[in-house]
Amino acid sequence: MIDQQLVNLGDNTHFSIDASNLKLLLQGKVYEGMAIVEINSRIDVGAFTRVQQTVRSKTLDFVLKLEKQIPSALEIAIGEANAGISPKEIEEVKQLTQQVFYGDVTNIHAGSDSVVNLSVTKGDTGALIEALTSKGIPEQEAAELAAIAKAEGPESEEAPLGGGAQEWVKAKLQDGASEVWGVGKAIAKEVIAEGLKQYYGLK
Numbered sequence: 001m002i003d004q005q006l007v008n009l010g011d012n013t014h015f016s017i018d019a020s021n022l023k024l025l026l027q028g029k030v031y032e033g034m035a036i037v038e039i040n041s042r043i044d045v046g047a048f049t050r051v052q053q054t055v056r057s058k059t060l061d062f063v064l065k066l067e068k069q070i071p072s073a074l075e076i077a078i079g080e081a082n083a084g085i086s087p088k089e090i091e092e093v094k095q096l097t098q099q100v101f102y103g104d105v106t107n108i109h110a111g112s113d114s115v116v117n118l119s120v121t122k123g124d125t126g127a128l129i130e131a132l133t134s135k136g137i138p139e140q141e142a143a144e145l146a147a148i149a150k151a152e153g154p155e156s157e158e159a160p161l162g163g164g165a166q167e168w169v170k171a172k173l174q175d176g177a178s179e180v181w182g183v184g185k186a187i188a189k190e191v192i193a194e195g196l197k198q199y200y201g202l203k
Helices: 002-008 019-025 045-069 071-075 087-106 127-135 139-151 164-175 177-181 185-199
Strands: 015-016 041-042
Touching: 045 071, 045 087, 071 087, 127 139, 127 185, 139 164, 139 185, 164 185
Parallel strands: none
Antiparallel strands: 015 041
16 A cells, blocks of 8 residues: 555645644634634655665565575465475464564563563473573574583572573674574573573572
8 A cells, every 4th residue: 555655746845634623623723813824734755765664674584584584485375275384384384474573672572671571480491491592592402501500500599590501691692693593682591590590499
């Protein structure tokens, strides 16, 4: 729809909407004792162009990540049964779609202190792996981190990552793993820190 609107725009530099009823609603409420003769409403074409560019960018990002992380998705054909796609891969596609198109907004609650929404039982390695994978970290790498966490303790009450976990996170982020996971570095660190914090039973 936006593409068609931009094609039909022609030489105009803005979109407009009918605001004729608005002046009746605002009459006498904006300027006391003065009548509103006309109201013009304009929407800059740049707003539509930015929406178009954002959608194209996210779509391209999604396709590239889908091809890299789930190669069997290339076998999907419209109108045909996709027997080659396993239930696990379908869930991975859903998760990737959520990460690319909705990003960190779905993972983080806004507030004075950003809190990652995870649920990990103290000492439960399986729950830690499941929580990390739910936020985009591949299962193999989540298992690596969980093994490190099990072998060591937190550095302190305030720092849930021990020395080994810190080195692991540093190495992964330097190698660009967060881009593959589909989350930013800051969010990846927060997810891992919160996961280990719950795993160690820290407040």
